[in-house]
Amino acid sequence: MAAQSTQISKPTSIPASKYVTLRISKFNPKKESSPKFIDFKVPYQKWTTVLDAILHVKQNLDHSIGVRYSCRQASCGSCGMKINGRPALACFTKIIELNSDVITVEPMNNFPIIRDLVVGFERMFSTHKKIKPYIIREDSEITPGTKEFLQTPEEVEKYIQFSNCIKCGLCNSVCPTMATDSSFVGPQALAQAYRYIADTRDKGKKDRLKIIDDSHGIWRCHFAGSCSQVCPKGVDPAMGIQLLRGYLLGFRS
Amino acid sequence: MRESVIMKIHYGTALAAVALVAVHVLFRLTQNFAESLEYESVIANYQFLPYAGMLEIILILLSIHGFNGLRVILIELKQGRSFEKSVTYGCIGAMALVILYGSRTIFLTSMGMT
Numbered sequence: 001m002a003a004q005s006t007q008i009s010k011p012t013s014i015p016a017s018k019y020v021t022l023r024i025s026k027f028n029p030k031k032e033s034s035p036k037f038i039d040f041k042v043p044y045q046k047w048t049t050v051l052d053a054i055l056h057v058k059q060n061l062d063h064s065i066g067v068r069y070s071c072r073q074a075s076c077g078s079c080g081m082k083i084n085g086r087p088a089l090a091c092f093t094k095i096i097e098l099n100s101d102v103i104t105v106e107p108m109n110n111f112p113i114i115r116d117l118v119v120g121f122e123r124m125f126s127t128h129k130k131i132k133p134y135i136i137r138e139d140s141e142i143t144p145g146t147k148e149f150l151q152t153p154e155e156v157e158k159y160i161q162f163s164n165c166i167k168c169g170l171c172n173s174v175c176p177t178m179a180t181d182s183s184f185v186g187p188q189a190l191a192q193a194y195r196y197i198a199d200t201r202d203k204g205k206k207d208r209l210k211i212i213d214d215s216h217g218i219w220r221c222h223f224a225g226s227c228s229q230v231c232p233k234g235v236d237p238a239m240g241i242q243l244l245r246g247y248l249l250g251f252r253s
Numbered sequence: 254m255r256e257s258v259i260m261k262i263h264y265g266t267a268l269a270a271v272a273l274v275a276v277h278v279l280f281r282l283t284q285n286f287a288e289s290l291e292y293e294s295v296i297a298n299y300q301f302l303p304y305a306g307m308l309e310i311i312l313i314l315l316s317i318h319g320f321n322g323l324r325v326i327l328i329e330l331k332q333g334r335s336f337e338k339s340v341t342y343g344c345i346g347a348m349a350l351v352i353l354y355g356s357r358t359i360f361l362t363s364m365g366m367t
Binding site: 177180181182183216219220248249 | 255257260261264325328329330332337
């Protein structure tokens with residue numbers, strides 16, 4: 001018993017911190033004409049994420065840093081930003097894995113900057129809503145006389161990866177078409193259109209195909225594939241877009 | 254016209270043009286290259302009606318494909334209802350002009366009016 005209490009009270013040794021330079025993009029479009037970078041020396045351990053480092057700066061060095069975050073576990077999709085030039089979730093990127101003494105954080109491309117690292121999601125949410133991201137059918141599971149809509153594992157397999165989307169916007173931020181075409185639906189919404197069209201419970205295929213079959217819809221994708229490269233949840237929007245094209249070209253029904 | 258129909262035409266014209274241009278290139282191999290470009294050889298091609306017909310089809314296919322490609326590039330560069338309308342009608346007009354001028358050349362040459 002005595003030995004046990006000795007073990008519990010023994011403090012765990014924490015390795016000494018190393019330091020990294022965190023270069024944060026500061027920009028308030030209402031007051032400034034161009035962004036500027038400010039460097040901060042930040043201590044880190046092997047488990048420190050980029051978001052932890054930003055929050056360390058915010059807490060101890062510069063309270064004015066604008067950053068959006070919430071869950072800290074890659075579930076809410078709030079902390080998307082450009083880390084060393086590549087869009088990623090700050091809470092899902094460890095400093096140690098970047099293998100760099102300087103870490104540059106910037107707001108995502110293809111989104112309007114609200115302040116510093118915070119961008120506006122209005123366009124993405126409106127295109128997401130536009131494709132009707134819900135099951136469309138006349139009856140429902142709670143209608144008397146109906147029962148649960150069952151699916152086989154094979155049917156679920158067709159769309160399940162696309163339902164992992166957390167709307168973080170990383171795919172839209174790397175899309176080359178989004179950079180030039182302000183009316184393009186975007187890989188996020190197109191992947192979600194596929195997610196519902198491929199769902200056997202859904203009856204809204206015709207509606208959704210009509211929405212995306214537009215001059216700024218699915219056909220403006222050039223299949224660069226960057227959207228699939230950056231998705232932190234393993235969604236493959238580029239594949240979803242090609243499968244959707246199959247419906248429109250008559251290869252799939 | 255729905256965009257999917259336009260894109261089906263776009264892909265279809267590309268495939269058909271590749272096939273017909275391959276035939277056109279293969280015809281060059283029936284004689285040596287320099288000889289195939291001689292004035293008499295070129296005129297003879299135009300005066301051989303099936304070949305002139307094939308050239309006319311290639312002209313139409315490439316014009317449709319090319320001008321639709323141009324439309325796609327332009328509407329991606331700049332957006333706006335009036336801009337898109339002018340690009341669409343501009344491309345249709347330019348396509349019609351190219352087809353008319355090319356057809357005139359093919360028609361006159363095949364009729365021997367050179």
